[in-house]
Amino acid sequence: MLRAFFRTEAGSTSVLLGATLVALLWANSPWGDTYEAFWRIQAGLSFGEAEFSLDLRHWVDDGFMTLFFFLIGLEISYEVRLGQLTDRRLLAVPAVAAFGGLVVPAVVYLALNAGGPGAGGWGVPIATDTAFVLGVLAVVGARCPEPLRAFLLTLAIVDDVLAIIVIAVFYTEDLSLPALFVAAALLAAIVMLRWLKIWRAPAYIALGFALWVATLESGVHPTLIGIALGVLVFVYAPSEYKLLTAGEAVHEFTADPSARGARRAARKVQAAVSVNERLQLRISPWSSYLIVPVFALANAGVVLDAEALRRAVTSPITIGVVLGLLLGKFAGIALGTWLPLRLKWGVLPGNLVWGQLLGGAAVSGIGFTVSLFIVGLAFEDPAVQSQAKIGILVGSSLSALAGWLIFRMAWDRGGVCAPPEAALEPVEELPVLLTEPVGPADHVRGPVVHKVTIVEYGDFECPYCGRLHPIMQELLDRHPTTRLVFRHFPLRTIHPRAVPAALAAESAATDGKFWEMHDLLFANQRFLTDGDLARYAAEIGVDPWPDVPARLDRIGHDEETGRASGVRGTPTLFINGLRYQGGMDLESISRAIGEAERRP
Known part of the structure; x- marks a missing residue:
């Protein structure tokens, strides 16, 4: 920002x-007289017999600059809630x-x-x-x-x-109480629309313009309304749910580009960012490159x-x-x-x-x-x-x-003198080491004698994990001394069926059939209802729901170890205990495995 x-x-x-x-x-x-003459030209609006008129300088100072102060209000609101002014x-x-x-x-x-x-x-x-x-x-x-x-x-x-x-x-000049009362009522109406979560731009524009006129007539400088309206605009940090849905929409678009997919991805990405930030991005260039320079042109002569x-x-x-x-x-x-x-x-x-x-x-x-x-x-x-x-x-x-x-x-x-790292914006420093080593309770696929261990934190409903599943199978075929460990990291807020699917996999593990259920779940990601899970359990001959509390504890333990290791989304891979940060494609992961194999 x-x-x-x-x-x-x-x-x-x-x-x-x-x-x-x-x-x-x-x-x-030599044409200096035209400077003042130009900015004193009258311009206005008429509604029937009613007429509202200002000279050009006042339109700039009292009108254009309201948008400038609106931007300041947006910046203040953002910084107080999420930015520099929070600390x-x-x-x-x-x-x-x-x-x-x-x-x-x-x-x-x-x-x-x-x-x-x-x-x-x-x-x-x-x-x-x-x-x-x-x-x-x-x-x-x-x-x-x-x-x-x-x-x-x-x-x-x-x-x-x-x-x-x-x-x-x-x-502030002499106040007109009737106009001030009308301005207060209009401001209250805008606050009410915000409280009712009615997001219709024409309504806000009409009420905002009426509020500006009423404030101008009241004697209070109308640019203060810009500040008030800017502060009222919603600002929030992107939620995990919105970020993940946006990421999934973008990933789906890259996998299957289409106009519909592009529109959906754009909507999801836009929704992840608060209205405050979107307005700042749109208004700031107009303010910086038009409004303030025109103000200078009108007043610096x-x-x-x-x-x-x-x-x-x-x-x-x-x-x-x-x-x-x-x-x-x-x-x-x-x-x-x-x-x-x-x-x-x-x-x-x-x-x-x-x-x-x-x-x-x-x-x-x-x-x-x-x-x-x-x-x-x-x-x-x-x-x-x-x-x-x-x-x-x-x-x-x-x-x-x-x-x-x-x-x-x-x-x-x-x-x-300041160190280069002082110029970096503060970000969360995620761990790069796997905090929980692979143990006998883990689900392991691959040879007993191995050179490389891949630990995957995954979610059975996550489409990225689904796309990675066949890649991991091919990697194990390509690198016979590599084994795969799967740990649960269900994204509960965005994937409501992820935990039941993980329970079904853990239930199958009781009968030694974790990987059979694992493959079935990834092959049928779109069908993870309780009925679907019971059907998959019947196909491989296991009880779908034995000892649910114990299975939930096991899933929760995987989540805790994942968060401690810096896992924030799925899939996240660790290769020989180090967090993998490359592309989730066959060649990229294969190169990383090759480098791990060559290390002593």
Whole structure:
């Protein structure tokens, strides 16, 4: 998830930078008057006599940006439930650092503007622009390891949450209670649809648009609705059942390619992933490559003539924004990182050192998207807005330069060394050794004198095991010094007949006919009802259900040894005690057996 986010955001930085430069060139060209004139063009919708109209800039700021904040809501919801924000010890340090990165820039700004006409702009330097930060880190390259990117992404998520709270509490206009009541009712309707598990996209789109209009009329900024709706979207980890059914559908498609099989496999794979993640994947490119660049195009067009620059140099608003981004962010994040580490409230990901952290604190002073957004909320006078925007451009540029210099100096002095394994995402490390050696109670097929032992953990209802069955028979014929051991690993949640089939095999084993039943079950995988199992038992002359509790204990013991050995699905093979990780085809397994035969 993190790597996909990095690729999308960092890759879109050039587009965002290009849109910013176009806006600046447009506003300072001989046709500069057309810049403001264009964004003030009115556009709207009419329903009979009712009419709803905004200028183009407000459609971008209040409309397009709602989708941007919806994506932030999705990211927050995912990270809180499944991602970086689930581990409190990893969350504590970036959360406190983000809080410091909000408070200190605001204090720096207010130290220059408290009581003046620019006091309301204290929120401008508090936000970090993740896209630009990741773009700078891409330029930094190896000097910035993956754990630092994960740390800064977590910090940016908390930073976004805090910025949203600031917008909601301090930059909300006079409230219209009737419109606010309608918005609350519409939000409740959406929550009700979610609770009733009604998944009809048109209903959500219609209610969402009505909610956006009602919120806009209420005085609360409508982009906050984007956050609320994003948080409401379901997010869940793929269940074992869904993963296994998806895997089976894909395997069936590869064995028998068809349009119907492709559609079924696509549905099963899609269903294994939560709606939250699917929406992020779809919306993120639109947000990164269209919405945010268009927002920059609509808001970054600052006139940089001599008069504007002269005013900016002496303006406490401009100076406050520059110092807030350059010094306030750096000091706030550095202090907010040091304090929880000192008090042992949390830990850092990977093997990070202060050279890296200080470089990350410096580049976090790049404030652009949300900073420009707050400028439009804090100031109405275009001249004052211009001073604040110049401050954002200058402060962000200096922060990027400062971060690059810190990374370079730390690298040159050897202060940014992290082992390669620190860049890996945490995954479950499965055992590779068979924990339970083959014993007299195991079901063994093959010669007494042997060089190679294959232990198979299998499920009689699993189609993969069924396809492997004839391959294993041919392998035993090809390698006469190889024996096969079968252990039960029924996938109970996905194969309801697997346990009864295993019981039937164990019952046959009482009369020494395990392998006869084993072969019958795999030859008739689609027919494993109790009646079918009783018929197979009658065919080979055994009692189908003797001493069921004891047989269940035996099956449960096999499952325990399998889980201890790292078995998570079927079939799983161990060759001479080592977990086999190659292809489940005749030639691949045969090569592995040959290598095992040659070992002393």
